[in-house]
Structure formats: C-alpha cells, structure tokens
Amino acid sequence: xxxxxxxxxxxxxxxxxxxxxxxxxxxxxxxxxxxxxxxxxxxxxxxxxxxxxxxxxxxxxxxxxxxxxxxxxxxxxxxxxxxxxxxxxxxxxxxxxxxxxxxxxxxxxxxxxxxxxxxxxxxxxxxxxxxxxxxxxxxxxxxxxxxxxxxxxxxxxxxxxxxxxxxxxxxxxxxxxxxxxxxxxxxxxxxxxxxxxxxxxxxxxxxxxxxxxxxxxxxxxxxxxxxxxxxxxxxxxxxxxxxxxxxxxxxxxxxxxxxxxxxxxxxxxxxxxxxxxxxxxxxxxxxxxxxxxxxxxxxxxxxxxxxxxxxxxxxxxxxxxxxxxxxxxxxxxxxxxxxxxxxxxxxxxxxxxxxxxxxxxxxxxxxxxxxxxxxxxxxxxxxxxxxxxxxxxxxxxxxxxxxxxxxxxxxxxxxxxxxxxxxxxxxxxxxxxxxxxxxxxxxxxxxxxxxxxxxxxxxxxxxxxxxxxxxxxxxxxxxxxxxxxxxxxxxxxxxxxxxxxxxxxxxxxxxxxxxxxxxxxxxxxxx
Numbered sequence: 001x002x003x004x005x006x007x008x009x010x011x012x013x014x015x016x017x018x019x020x021x022x023x024x025x026x027x028x029x030x031x032x033x034x035x036x037x038x039x040x041x042x043x044x045x046x047x048x049x050x051x052x053x054x055x056x057x058x059x060x061x062x063x064x065x066x067x068x069x070x071x072x073x074x075x076x077x078x079x080x081x082x083x084x085x086x087x088x089x090x091x092x093x094x095x096x097x098x099x100x101x102x103x104x105x106x107x108x109x110x111x112x113x114x115x116x117x118x119x120x121x122x123x124x125x126x127x128x129x130x131x132x133x134x135x136x137x138x139x140x141x142x143x144x145x146x147x148x149x150x151x152x153x154x155x156x157x158x159x160x161x162x163x164x165x166x167x168x169x170x171x172x173x174x175x176x177x178x179x180x181x182x183x184x185x186x187x188x189x190x191x192x193x194x195x196x197x198x199x200x201x202x203x204x205x206x207x208x209x210x211x212x213x214x215x216x217x218x219x220x221x222x223x224x225x226x227x228x229x230x231x232x233x234x235x236x237x238x239x240x241x242x243x244x245x246x247x248x249x250x251x252x253x254x255x256x257x258x259x260x261x262x263x264x265x266x267x268x269x270x271x272x273x274x275x276x277x278x279x280x281x282x283x284x285x286x287x288x289x290x291x292x293x294x295x296x297x298x299x300x301x302x303x304x305x306x307x308x309x310x311x312x313x314x315x316x317x318x319x320x321x322x323x324x325x326x327x328x329x330x331x332x333x334x335x336x337x338x339x340x341x342x343x344x345x346x347x348x349x350x351x352x353x354x355x356x357x358x359x360x361x362x363x364x365x366x367x368x369x370x371x372x373x374x375x376x377x378x379x380x381x382x383x384x385x386x387x388x389x390x391x392x393x394x395x396x397x398x399x400x401x402x403x404x405x406x407x408x409x410x411x412x413x414x415x416x417x418x419x420x421x422x423x424x425x426x427x428x429x430x431x432x433x434x435x436x437x438x439x440x441x442x443x444x445x446x447x448x449x450x451x452x453x454x455x456x457x458x459x460x461x462x463x464x465x466x467x468x469x470x471x472x473x474x475x476x477x478x479x480x481x482x483x484x485x486x487x488x489x490x491x492x493x494x495x496x497x498x499x500x501x502x503x504x505x506x507x508x509x510x511x512x513x514x515x516x517x518x519x520x521x522x523x524x525x526x527x
Contacts, residue, residue: 002303003041008048010070014292018046021300036060044299046070047077055081066302068295072096072282074312083313090298090308094149095291096282101153103281104198104228107252110275111224112137117272132272135222138162143194144182145210146229147172148379151200155180166190170345170421171378173396191218196226202379203230213238222249228281231255240266243273250274254281311385328358328412329369331437334451334527335416335429336373338439341525342427342457343420350374350392351400351417356430358412359405367401370416413440445487445496452482452500455525461518462488462495469516470497477509494520 002022006015007030018024022044030038032054039045039061046068047053053067058081067077069091082089110116113134121128142158144151147169155165159181167182168190177184190197197219201207211225211234225248227234236257242248244266252275253267259279261267267276282288298308340347352367371388374397383391392399407413410430417426428441429451439449442457456474460466467486474481480502488495505524513522 002043004044004046004299004303005039005042006046007035008046008050008070010046010048010296011289011292013289014046014070014296017293017296017300018044021303032057039064044068044303046295046299049076051076053077053082058082058085058087061085061087066090066299066308068299070095070291070295072291079313088302088308089312090295090302090310091312092291092294093310095294096284096287097149097153099284099287100228100281101150101157102284103254103277104150104154104200104226105157107226107228107254107275107277108137108142108196108198108224111226111250111252114272116275137196139164140195141166141193143168143190143197144200145169145187145190145197146200147177147180147182148200150229151198152180154198154200155182163196166194171375171395173346173348175396176394187215188218191215192220194223195220196224198226199229199233201229201233203232207233209233209235211235211239213242216242216248219248221247224248224250224252226252228254231259232257236265236267240270243270253277255279313385325361325365327431327435327437328361328366328414331429331431332366332369332414333373333376334437335414335427335439336370337376337527338373338451338525339416339418339425339427340374340377340420342422342425342442342523343418344422345378345420347374347395347397347418347420349398349400349417349419351402351415353402353404353415353417355404355407355413355415356410357408358414359403361412363401363403366414367399370414371397371399374418410440415441439498442487442496442498445489445494447485447487447496447498449483449485449498449500451527453527454501454504455527456497456499456501456505456513457523457525458497458499458513458519459521460495460497460516461520462486462490462492463518466516466518467497470499470513470519473509473512473516474499474501477506479503479505479509 004018004022004024006024006026008028015024035057039057043063044066048070055078058078064087066088067082069077072091072093074089074091077089079089114132118132139162141164144155144167147167159165165182166185167177168185168187174184216238239251243251250273254277267274302308352370354363354366368385368388371392372383372385375383375388375391413428413430415428426443430438430440432438437451439447439451482500482502484499486495486497510522510524513519
C-alpha cells in the first residue's frame with residue numbers, strides 16, 4: 001500500500017480521503033534534516049505553508065510521485081527540482097476563492113456602515129447613532145481591478161446588490177466583462193468614477209504601489225478602497241495621509257506590505273474611516289476544508305494512476321519523456337511570453353505551428369506551454385500546465401494548431417502567431433544542435449538571438465545611423481546593451497532590431513526611442 005506523509009496540520013476531511021488508498025502518517029513540526037531522513041519511505045507528501053520542500057528533500061524522495069500543497073501558492077516547494085525528478089506538484093488554486101471574495105464584500109459593507117466602530121461603541125455602553133450614519137451601496141459604482149475568479153465573484157454579488165460595475169483588466173476580453181455585467185475602462189477612468197474600489201490582482205513590479213498619492217488624487221473624496229488581495233499594492237503611508245486629511249472616504253485592508261502590521265504603522269491610528277483585519281481572506285472553516293479535500297483528492301488520483309487537475313508543473317509525463325520534451329517546452333513558453341507581450345494583453349487568436357522534428361512529437365504539452373507563456377504576464381504564478389488551456393478558453397482565446405514536418409532548418413522549430421490588442425505579431429524559435437534556444441524570426445524578419453530577461457524590439461526603416469542613435473540614446477540613460485542584431489528583408493526597407501539589455505529600461509525612455517526618425521514601433525519585453 002502507498003504511504004503518504006502529512007507534515008503540516010490538515011483538516012480531517014483530507015486525511016479521510018487519503019486513508020482510502022494509502023497509509024497516512026501525520027508528523028508535523030519536522031526539521032529539514034528529519035524530513036530528508038524519512039521521506040525515502042513515502043510515495044506522496046502533503047503540506048501547507050509550514051513545511052519547506054527543499055531540493056535536498058526532493059532528491060531524497062526516491063519514491064515520491066506527488067507533492068500536494070493545501071493552499072493557493074507553492075512558493076515553499078522547489079518546483080524545478082520536483083519537475084526534474086518527475087514528481088507532480090499540485091495545489092488548490094480555487095479553494096479559497098469564495099472566502100476571499102466574501103471577505104472583500106464584508107469589508108465593503110462594514111466600511112459603508114461603520115459596523116466595527118459601532119459595535120465597539122455599543123459594547124462600551126454608548127448609544128451614539130448620529131456618529132455612524134453610513135452609506136448605501138445600492139446604485140453606487142464599484143471599480144474592480146482584476147476580473148479573475150475572485151474579482152468575478154465579487155462582480156456577480158455586487159451586481160445582485162444593484163451596484164454599477166466598472167472593471168480594469170488588460171487581459172480580459174470585452175465579451176467576458178459584458179457577461180459579468182462590467183464595463184471595461186482604463187485605470188484613470190475607474191479611479192475617477194468609482195465610489196468603491198476593490199483590488200483583486202497579484203503583487204508584481206507593475207502593480208506595486210498601484211494605489212499611490214498620484215492615484216489617490218484622482219479619486220472622489222468619498223471613495224472607499226478595499227484590498228483583500230496582496231500587500232504592497234497600496235502605498236500605505238500615502239493612503240493613511242489621504243484618510244487623515246479627508247481626501248478619500250475610507251479604506252478596508254486585509255493585507256499589508258509587511259505582516260504582521262508594524263506597531264507604528266500610521267494605519268493603526270486611523271478612526272472609523274479605516275478597517276483593518278489580520279489577513280483573514282482565506283480564513284474560513286469551509287476554505288480550510290476545501291483546500292484539504294481538493295489536494296487530498298489529487299494525491300489519491302495520482303497514486304491510482306490518474307492525472308492531477310491542478311498540477312503546477314508538467315503532469316502525466318514520465319521522466320524520460322519529460323527529458324526529451326523539456327527544451328521544447330521552454331522554447332514554447334518563451335515564445336508564448338514574447339508574442340503575448342508584442343501582441344498585447346487581449347489576445348484573441350494564437351496560431352501554433354510545429355515544424356521539423358517537433359512536428360513528430362505529442363503536440364499537447366507544446367501548445368499548453370505556449371499558452372502558459374502567453375498568459376504569464378496576466379496571471380503570473382497562477383497559470384500552470386494544467387489550467388493554461390482553461391484560462392485561455394475563459395478569455396476567449398482561439399487556438400489553431402498546425403504541423404509542417406518539411407521545415408528542417410533546425411532540429412525542431414516552433415512558429416507562433418498572435419492577434420491581440422496591439423495588432424498581429426509572429427515569432428519563430430528553434431533548438432540548435434546543442435539544445436540552445438534561439439529566436440529565429442520576428443514578424444517574418446529573420447534574426448538569430450537567444451532569449452534574455454530584458455529585451456528591446458524595434459520596427460524601423462533600414463537607414464544609415466539609426467542603430468547608432470538608439471545606442472547613444474540608451475547610453476545616455478545608462479542602459480547597457482549586452483547584444484544587438486538587425487533583421488531585414490530588403491536593403492533600405494523595413495527592419496527589426498533586437499537588443500538584449502542588462503537592465504530594464506528606465507521610465508520614459510521608450511517614448512524617446514519613438515521620437516528617433518525612422519522608428520515605427522518599439523516594445524520592451526521581459527522573459
């Protein structure tokens with residue numbers, strides 16, 4: 001009988017499911033060294049946030065088939081090491097969706113009617129009704145930043161309460177927003193017109209301090225802001241100052257830049273216009289049961305030889321097949337990421353053409369890897385090899401798959417075409433003889449460059465001096481160029497230039513590049 005080690009506290013409902021197919025040992029509070037010693041005896045490991053699954057633990061787990069994290073993230077699991085060893089890693093990406101959405105709605109209503117302060121007042125022997133005259137949400141405008149699963153549930157509930165809905169999400173189609181009853185708008189309009197603003201986005205370099213002093217200045221003086229998503233999306237000092245000065249109506253926060261919230265945080269000194277809770281978004285009995293059941297069922301299924309539904313790496317591939325396809329999967333993911341950024345967030349169509357040796361392989365993992373890359377800018381760590389196809393379908397992305405085994409310029413190559421909000425773009429990539437990944441084509445212009453973290457692409461007229469002008473401009477902003485290549489079809493016609501950079505471009509430089517005579521388009525890409 002298989003053996004499952006549970007190294008963090010898990011709801012009994014999950015343990016009961018595992019017990020149907022395996023011997024379950026619950027051993028919590030183990031050190032890394034203790035886990036390394038006992039993990040060779042187990043076929044599965046179930047954890048929450050307390051256990052850190054290091055490469056040493058994974059290397060010692062010679063019988064491990066699956067690692068299950070009863071929660072949303074897998075930041076405490078070395079997924080790369082698990083994938084290399086052929087171990088499936090699963091989580092529960094939707095287990096706390098309802099809990100988080102309901103908490104955001106509860107915060108909004110509590111903020112509108114001053115419920116926490118009124119409750120405290122009555123319990124202290126007062127009967128002060130005049131100090132707690134609230135506001136109705138009916139017919140008010142709710143601005144939703146992020147229309148993922150949680151944001152969508154908030155939208156449905158708010159619509160039922162008679163609220164008008166605005167939404168900002170550059171990765172959601174107009175049709176999807178219409179179905180939810182939301183009007184898609186830009187961020188500035190959402191800030192200006194909303195009576196309530198609720199955030200449902202991850203923290204990324206682009207969303208850090210999204211709500212800052214400049215953004216707050218655009219909002220109504222009566223606006224109420226709710227954040228049950230991630231700390232760091234709001235500049236807390238700027239928010240506290242705006243609340244103290246009465247420039248906004250209120251704020252309800254469940255998450256913070258640093259947790260626990262510092263004792264000297266300016267947020268703690270605010271009155272009834274601020275509600276603070278200690279990261280309770282997923283803290284419901286139902287959510288804890290849901291994540292335990294979800295992950296336990298996936299561990300059970302994998303032990304029975306069935307696929308997992310929420311794997312964050314590559315399910316259903318044996319190590320030898322994985323070893324053969326891994327370079328192609330990385331190629332597909334890089335190209336999907338690249339063409340997604342070139343075409344814009346709202347991609348409507350992705351054409352995937354497998355060429356040469358690649359055309360003879362199982363195409364599904366390749367297509368899924370391309371979709372994972374395509375959606376990575378929108379969903380970050382939430383997109384994986386299992387849910388990429390579902391996420392693409394929900395966003396209305398149409399997939400066309402073709403094969404052409406006659407193209408034999410490389411061992412195998414992949415061509416992606418995407419139709420998005422910034423137009424139609426295509427990229428081609430290939431594996432060289434030594435397995436190195438190369439981008440070989442951008443919008444039908446031949447190039448030959450390896451993908452790098454920071455890249456600048458330009459479309460320009462092939463004319464003397466333009467390369468030097470771009471180089472000088474970047475140098476004036478202290479941007480170091482690692483490599484540069486130009487692709488063209490005819491002399492003095494259109495051309496593309498690809499620059500690999502050591503650092504991201506400073507703010508404002510892209511606008512300066514567009515002023516250079518002969519430049520038609522310029523894009524920055526992060527891979």
